[in-house]
Structure formats: structure tokens, C-alpha cells
Amino acid sequence: MTERNPYVIEGPAQICFSGGRTSGYMLHRILEANGGLPADCIVTFQNTGKEREETLSFINECSVRWGVPISWIEWDGFEQGSRSRCHIRIVDFETASRNGEPFSRLNDALGILPNPVMRTCTANLKVKAGRAFMLSRGYDEWDNVMGIRADEPRRVARLSAPGRDNGGGIPNLPLARANVRKADVLAFWRSQPFDLMLDPEGDFGNCDGCYLKARHKIVRAFMVEPERADWWINEESRPAGATFRNDRPCYSELKREALFYAKQIPFDFAEPETEEALIDCMCGD
Numbered sequence: 001m002t003e004r005n006p007y008v009i010e011g012p013a014q015i016c017f018s019g020g021r022t023s024g025y026m027l028h029r030i031l032e033a034n035g036g037l038p039a040d041c042i043v044t045f046q047n048t049g050k051e052r053e054e055t056l057s058f059i060n061e062c063s064v065r066w067g068v069p070i071s072w073i074e075w076d077g078f079e080q081g082s083r084s085r086c087h088i089r090i091v092d093f094e095t096a097s098r099n100g101e102p103f104s105r106l107n108d109a110l111g112i113l114p115n116p117v118m119r120t121c122t123a124n125l126k127v128k129a130g131r132a133f134m135l136s137r138g139y140d141e142w143d144n145v146m147g148i149r150a151d152e153p154r155r156v157a158r159l160s161a162p163g164r165d166n167g168g169g170i171p172n173l174p175l176a177r178a179n180v181r182k183a184d185v186l187a188f189w190r191s192q193p194f195d196l197m198l199d200p201e202g203d204f205g206n207c208d209g210c211y212l213k214a215r216h217k218i219v220r221a222f223m224v225e226p227e228r229a230d231w232w233i234n235e236e237s238r239p240a241g242a243t244f245r246n247d248r249p250c251y252s253e254l255k256r257e258a259l260f261y262a263k264q265i266p267f268d269f270a271e272p273e274t275e276e277a278l279i280d281c282m283c284g285d
């Protein structure tokens with residue numbers, strides 16, 4: 001018996017586009033396999049306001065070049081008396097927040113910052129916002145089609161775990177089933193007439209200073225654009241002493257490091273990578 005093409009999708013489904021190369025590749029394969037966007041499927045991008053302009057442009061370019069509508073969603077506060085249901089705003093490339101507004105609103109509403117153990121940003125800005133969007137479209141059950149590759153086994157295992165709460169959509173991981181790896185994704189983009197204008201090894205995707213990224217990568221990014229540190233520093237001042245991580249210096253210290261190293265040539269300090277540091281942050285994860 002031949003296995004069904006993993007990219008043939010049956011709706012209703014939310015096709016999660018994080019704005020990275022991997023989910024862009026997945027979207028392309030789905031459009032190819034289904035002769036366009038499958039019936040009852042919606043492509044979504046949940047904007048935190050901290051993605052880089054290159055990411056936003058890439059999402060817009062995929063949409064325009066491939067003729068596929070992408071719904072841009074922003075978390076916009078909890079519903080009265082609830083922490084599980086939220087309001088959303090529908091935006092587009094022009095109107096999307098670019099100064100971390102949805103993320104700051106969430107931090108205000110919760111009174112705490114996310115950290116590697118409690119990723120309140122992913123849970124709310126991505127997962128709950130995606131769920132609110134699908135519910136607002138009248139769905140009560142749907143698949144979440146996510147760009148998780150075969151070389152991300154911990155994420156595959158987590159999303160496939162029996163007993164997982166799939167209230168935000170049932171995970172469908174076509175790339176993992178098709179045994180797609182990072183090298184396949186990069187090879188695909190090398191053959192395309194456009195690409196995400198971020199270094200594939202630079203870890204500049206997702207939120208610009210995401211606390212899950214390796215410290216040296218954050219510092220390196222702040223060396224080039226120190227002003228990118230300011231939003232993170234400001235969040236750590238509300239309330240004073242709040243931090244995104246308690247196992248590394250606060251963002252004002254990372255900026256100080258960046259300014260210091262910017263004067264030293266060459267810059268040469270690193271800490272080990274983790275799988276988490278390299279992943280796309282998306283709606284059902």
C-alpha cells in the first residue's frame with residue numbers, strides 16, 4: 001500500500017506560517033500537492049510585533065508571489081474574566097505591529113514576563129491567538145498544520161504525545177512525515193527566485209531578541225543593531241527586576257556586552273546551541 005502524500009491536506013485546517021524558511025517550504029509543498037490552497041484551510045501568521053522586517057516582507061512576498069491569502073493575526077487582550085480566551089486583531093503587512101505592541105500588552109495583562117519554562121508568549125501570542133481566530137471563523141475542530149522537520153525529534157515527540165491537549169488544533173506535521181531536514185529546506189530556497197533575507201545560520205528569525213536564542217547570538221545581533229535591545233530592556237523594567245531568564249544576565253547587560261565587543265575584533269565567544277534555540281516559533285507548538 002503506498003503512503004498518502006503528506007502534503008495533501010484535508011480541511012478544516014490552520015496552516016501555520018511562522019515566517020521562517022521551513023514553514024514557507026511547507027506551504028509551497030502544500031500548494032503544489034493540492035493544486036492551490038486546499039478547501040477549508042486558512043494560512044495564518046501570528047505577529048508578536050517583535051519579528052524583524054525581513055520576516056514580515058518574506059511572508060508578504062510568499063503570499064503575493066504564490067497567490068495565497070495569509071491571515072495576519074495579533075493577540076489583543078484577554079476576554080473579560082478569562083485567561084484562556086483572547087481577543088485578536090486582523091492586520092496585514094502594512095498595518096502589522098512592529099514595536100512589540102501585542103507582546104507588551106500580554107506582559108502587562110499577565111504581570112509577568114515569559115521565560116524558558118513558562119513560554120507565555122508562545123502560549124498566548126501564537127497558540128491562543130490562532131485558536132481564537134479559528135473559533136471566530138466558526139470552526140470548533142481543526143488540524144494545525146505545522147512546519148516541524150524530521151530533524152526536530154523532540155518537537156515531533158512533544159506534539160505527537162498521547163494525551164496532549166489539542167484544543168488549539170490537532171497537530172499535522174507533514175514535513176516530519178516526509179522526512180524533510182534543514183538541508184532540504186535550504187536547498188529548496190536556493191532554487192527559488194526569492195528568499196528570506198536573513199542568514200540561515202544567524203538565528204535572526206522569530207522575535208529579534210528571543211530569550212530562547214543562544215546568548216552569543218543575541219549579543220551578536222545587538223552589536224550590529226544595539227537599539228534592538230531597548231524593547232527587551234524596557235520589558236525587564238516593568239516591574240523593575242523582572243527578567244526573561246534568571247540563568248543569564250539581563251538584557252541591559254547583554255547590550256552593554258554587545259557595545260563592548262563591538263569595539264573588539266574579532267568577536268569570538270560562544271555558548272552551546274540547543275535545539276530550542278534554532279526552532280521556528282509557531283501557533284501550535
Ligand code: SF4
Pocket residue numbers: 048050114119121122125206207209210211212281
Ligand atoms: S520567538 Fe521567543 S519571544 Fe517570540 S513568541 Fe516565540 S518564544 Fe516568545
